[in-house]
Amino acid sequence: MARMLAATEAIHRTYAGEVDESGKNMGIGDVGPDKQFGWAMANYTVPRMADLTDRDIALFFGRIWTDDDEDFHIGRRHIRDEHGDPLVLDWRAALSEQYYRASAHDRRGIARRRRFGFQGARITGFEDENLAFGEEISSDILTAEIERPRTGPMRDIVATIQPEQDELIRRDAAVDLCVQGAPGTGKTAVGLHRAAWLLYTYTEKLNKSGVLVVGPNEGFLAYISGVLPTLGETAVWQTTVQQLTGAHTATAADDPQTALLKHDERMALVCERAVWGHVATAETGLRGAGADPAEGLLIADGGWRWRLGLRYLDEALTNARKHTRTYTAGRKALEEAIVQGVRRQAEIRSGHSPDGRWATKLKRAPAVQAFLDAAWPKLNTKTVVKKLQRDEAFRADAARGVLTDAETALLARPARAAAKQTAADLLIADEIEAHLNLRDPSASYGHIVIDEAQDLSPMQCRAIARRSGKGSITVLGDLAQGTTPWAASSWDDQMRHLGKPAAEHTELTTGFRVPAVIIELANRVLPHLGVDVAPARSIRSDGALDHLHTDDLETGVRTAVAAALREEGLVGVIAADDRAAALAPLLSGTDRVELVAASLAKGLEYDHVVVVEPAEIVEAPATWPDGPAAAVPGVGLRHLYVALTRAVSRLTVVHRRPLPEAMTA
């Protein structure tokens, strides 16, 4: 690697001058092709040098010997010798697949596999499997990696990817995946590694179109943000659905009932009607333009007078509606049809076809404009949203047969709240905009990874789908951990909202995070959550579970945290949202302890978790993602399930009140 770095530095030195010079001169005068090339080379070498600089990570973690007696090392990045021959294969290379997938039963041409253990950049040991002799071992190196104390954000798992994970990671780029998985089964890990694999395998296509990772909240993004850069991928956008849909810029909040309605799938149809309902019949259009439908559209064109009949206009309207995807394009198509109709008459009458300038002038003719404005009025998103909010008759038309009267009334917003929009209003605006205008294809992503996807509302799913375009998606989640008021209860529905009804479905059940004693406790809660999902089976027999019954919660928490700090790793204290706020002063000043509100614990993990007063977590009202607090039935128990499944090694349940029945039954 040092030699590769030296070679890259030499290239950089050769061209570095071009960067400085062209940095000054770029865009001024003539920058010849040589300079362009030099500039490109110098720029190319900069990230490559960073990538080749020591990263305190072992250069390789595995080795395979094939039946043909070739051998390869497998590592995080590809390393070659001065002749260009590979010394270490990138974990994403096609051949590396054999390292992860070969078994004694299905050797895939691999005679022997070696796994290296390492600490930082130092190799600490290795274990061999002679697959050719039918040998298969349970890996201590994998066990050590899984049990390793967590010291900070999430790390990559390249050294120990399991065969069933590898299969998902390396699915073809065109495949849409939906992965249901119990807590700690590696969904997030699979999603991120799949993003990295796709970028490596389809570099050109995906670097251009981009890869997006959507997570539930900013805390989660911070937790996972380092994984892709350590895998050498810096060009992946990571965002929350709130950021993606602009919800974070909302200036007002909906009451829970209204928010629920605005996130409902039926709103998609209301939005569609609110836009397309503006298209009138030819007859109404003519009347609206002050013309007599029996006479049709009369257009004065210099010395000429043209007439388009009702039937022609009706057909033009129907065609424009049928053959265009967006409202704005539809109006254009209608305008073109009018020009076309007149052009034909002009050709017959004058014997030659009028030019483009004539067409532009004709479009501006007052009669044409008046008809277009009446039959297919110009619209923008703001106008439509405003009409939905303020115009009762318009709202009733758009919602007729879709929403009840009471629901329709919830969409009304008083004029004094005019400029203020809620997060759900912005989603509605996004939906309406999609009917009005085609999205710029460059604003769509080649692949989108969506984590904790069970929490998305139908309208949020649709907003993400619009950003996917022709790209594929990987959807990860757990129905049992759905805690939003609109959480999904079926993946089929969710995939339909995401525009990928034919996605491949898989379920992961091998738990890598939570030890068996702790997952058993969580699995007691699972049947009470009202979803049909498989429980996790932990591959770990270590770990500890303690209950601390106390008269005083604060003392109990203090005792539990002090005990937890005697061991290595991070401590997470999870409590009902209000309780968490109250505990904050108690826990400040300890950098190995993090206090987490139960509603924000999703996706995170700690070596030692202290769950505070489960009864309170069960009772606490859900904190709505973009609105006020309000009780969502059953959500508290799901928060408890999430809280109980965050521990990597030890869990202490601190309680003053009796434990909820679901935990003890």
Ligand SMILES: Nc1ncnc2c1ncn2[C@@H]1O[C@H](COP(=O)(O)OP(=O)(O)OP(=O)(O)O)[C@@H](O)[C@H]1O
């Ligand atoms: N093959 C593996 N080797 C080592 N560690 C792994 C492996 N697979 C998963 N892990 C670890 O297990 C833990 C749980 O993984 P991850 O967070 O991806 O699970 P999840 O299914 O997304 O969980 P949750 O539903 O609770 O968010 C992580 O620390 C991850 O690094």
